[in-house]
Amino acid sequence: MEWGDTLVLRLENVGLRYGDGPEILRDVSFAVRTGDFYFLTGPSGAGKSSLLKLLFLALRPTRGTLRIFGEDVGSLSHSNLPTIRRRIGVVFQEFRLLDHLSTYDNVALPLRVAGKSESSYRRDVMDLLDWVGLAEKSADLPPVLSGGEKQRAAIARAVIAKPQLLLADEPTGNVDPVLAKRLLHLFLELNRLGTTMLIATHDKGLVRQAERPVLHLEQGALNLQ
Amino acid sequence: MKPGAIIPSTAASLTSLTVTMAVMCYLACLAIGALILVDRAVTSWTSGLSREMTIQVRMMRGTDIVQEVEKARAITAAFPGVVSADILDESEGAKLLEPWLGTRSLEGLPVPRLIRVVSDTANPPNIPALEEALLQVKGARLDTHQKWEAELTRMARALSAVSYAILLLICVSAIAIVIFATRAVLQANRHIVDLLHLVGARDSYIARQIDGRFLRTGLLAGFIGVGLGLFTFLLLGLLGGGSESGVAAASRGLLFSTPSIAIWSYGLLFAVPGAATLICLITARVTLMRRLGVAT
Ligand SMILES: Nc1ncnc2c1ncn2[C@@H]1O[C@H](COP(=O)(O)OP(=O)(O)OP(=O)(O)O)[C@@H](O)[C@H]1O
Ligand SMILES: [Mg+2]
Numbered sequence: 001m002e003w004g005d006t007l008v009l010r011l012e013n014v015g016l017r018y019g020d021g022p023e024i025l026r027d028v029s030f031a032v033r034t035g036d037f038y039f040l041t042g043p044s045g046a047g048k049s050s051l052l053k054l055l056f057l058a059l060r061p062t063r064g065t066l067r068i069f070g071e072d073v074g075s076l077s078h079s080n081l082p083t084i085r086r087r088i089g090v091v092f093q094e095f096r097l098l099d100h101l102s103t104y105d106n107v108a109l110p111l112r113v114a115g116k117s118e119s120s121y122r123r124d125v126m127d128l129l130d131w132v133g134l135a136e137k138s139a140d141l142p143p144v145l146s147g148g149e150k151q152r153a154a155i156a157r158a159v160i161a162k163p164q165l166l167l168a169d170e171p172t173g174n175v176d177p178v179l180a181k182r183l184l185h186l187f188l189e190l191n192r193l194g195t196t197m198l199i200a201t202h203d204k205g206l207v208r209q210a211e212r213p214v215l216h217l218e219q220g221a222l223n224l225q
Numbered sequence: 226m227k228p229g230a231i232i233p234s235t236a237a238s239l240t241s242l243t244v245t246m247a248v249m250c251y252l253a254c255l256a257i258g259a260l261i262l263v264d265r266a267v268t269s270w271t272s273g274l275s276r277e278m279t280i281q282v283r284m285m286r287g288t289d290i291v292q293e294v295e296k297a298r299a300i301t302a303a304f305p306g307v308v309s310a311d312i313l314d315e316s317e318g319a320k321l322l323e324p325w326l327g328t329r330s331l332e333g334l335p336v337p338r339l340i341r342v343v344s345d346t347a348n349p350p351n352i353p354a355l356e357e358a359l360l361q362v363k364g365a366r367l368d369t370h371q372k373w374e375a376e377l378t379r380m381a382r383a384l385s386a387v388s389y390a391i392l393l394l395i396c397v398s399a400i401a402i403v404i405f406a407t408r409a410v411l412q413a414n415r416h417i418v419d420l421l422h423l424v425g426a427r428d429s430y431i432a433r434q435i436d437g438r439f440l441r442t443g444l445l446a447g448f449i450g451v452g453l454g455l456f457t458f459l460l461l462g463l464l465g466g467g468s469e470s471g472v473a474a475a476s477r478g479l480l481f482s483t484p485s486i487a488i489w490s491y492g493l494l495f496a497v498p499g500a501a502t503l504i505c506l507i508t509a510r511v512t513l514m515r516r517l518g519v520a521t
Binding site for chain 2: 056058078079081082083085086090096098100101102105108109110112113114115118157161
């Protein structure tokens with residue numbers, strides 16, 4: 001296995017536990033190359049969201065080594081994190097939209113915190129909102145959006161900055177099959193343009209349609225299916 | 226479409242911080258007012274006092290007081306460094322004693338006679354030598370006011386030290402309150418701060434979203450404090466009526482003195498909002514950067 005830019009993620013014997021609780025992840029080892037597209041499946045409570053949290057640097061492994069874009073996460077300082085996080089887009093399972101900001105402002109947030117001016121991203125954000133069917137809702141606040149609309153806003157926010165790696169946690173959990181298919185096409189299209197994908201899902205239909213490799217997590221162990 | 230504030234100003238409002246800071250600024254203004262007044266009073270007392278001396282000639286058995294007084298005057302007037310030496314007549318001397326003895330007639334009482342001596346400040350007389358020379362006069366004693374001056378200066382220094390200590394305490398408590406308020410704002414917006422971190426915001430960016438509010442709070446509180454302070458001095462000045470001395474006159478002096486002095490007073494008082502703003506801004510910023518740096 002070669003090193004360098006082609007390796008986006010590399011986990012070696014990664015273990016994770018919350019506090020004194022049981023080990024949620026045990027000896028997880030896998031590597032993801034640039035342009036890969038993986039699904040992550042497993043029963044509820046298996047630790048899919050926890051694994052993703054490790055990958056977007058919200059948690060540190062309790063043991064083992066995790067490398068992201070070639071950087072050893074264990075030796076990263078707090079001030080290095082923003083640079084890496086800007087290369088990763090995340091769709092959170094619970095969306096985590098900011099209720100006091102409009103849909104437009106929520107989607108534009110990653111660009112805004114990166115210091116871009118409103119005039120420079122306005123067009124892109126409106127186009128993306130249009131594409132996910134939220135153009136009419138751009139001025140609405142998240143609390144008045146439906147579950148599926150929130151999900152689409154969350155996806156739009158994750159992809160707006162054209163991340164190199166997209167981590168999505170149940171991105172089709174709240175939408176009907178037609179919209180799910182549409183979103184899958186968005187992911188496949190982004191992947192075709194070079195974005196590496198890791199999508200945690202329960203949606204067997206989605207996995208079947210996409211015909212992409214599946215990483216299965218069960219009882220703390222991760223296996224390629 | 227103007228982007229909305231990333232940290233909403235409604236979560237954890239800074240109203241109580243504004244009120245507390247305004248009170249702090251008000252107290253700081255009072256302390257500064259006291260400092261200026263004490264400083265001004267000391268200058269005017271000491272400059273008057275050190276120019277003047279008094280010679281007391283007490284009635285002694287077997288001497289002619291009038292002769293002795295005249296002798297003392299002549300010796301002093303001729304002394305180098307003395308501008309003038311005038312004998313106060315008895316009624317003038319009695320007037321000086323009024324505060325202690327009242328307006329009763331002093332007829333027949335052995336009231337000492339006084340000579341007012343004005344010295345040349347540029348070339349002051351040699352006091353020990355003058356005292357030596359006055360030994361020729363029976364019952365004469367030179368009073369240089371130095372004891373008074375020392376006493377006044379000591380008291381003024383104590384008052385100034387207390388005022389400085391109060392200012393220092395005000396600063397320390399202001400910093401402490403701002404630290405608590407900053408933590409409260411962070412706590413109330415924890416979920417927003419966490420998300421901002423996850424979408425790649427730097428600590429300095431997040432801090433900038435918050436510390437502007439502390440800047441405005443400091444500025445507003447500072448001006449409220451100074452406003453109240455000026456109002457207080459005005460009120461003190463007006464309530465005291467037309468009296469020439471005391472707190473009332475001193476307060477008027479703070480507000481309406483000659484331009485060169487007034488510039489000082491107003492300058493020091495209006496430094497309060499500046500200091501309040503700096504304390505708010507810097508404390509909030511340092512607290513934010515330290516707290517944000519602890520997060521993952
Ligand atoms: N912050 C936390 N503190 C303690 N335990 C946690 C925490 N987050 C998750 N867990 C535990 O870790 C285990 C895995 O949770 P996780 O959310 O990763 O599962 P999941 O695979 O995403 O489940 P689902 O498919 O339902 O989303 C669960 O048993 C959960 O109780
Ligand atoms: Mg989950």
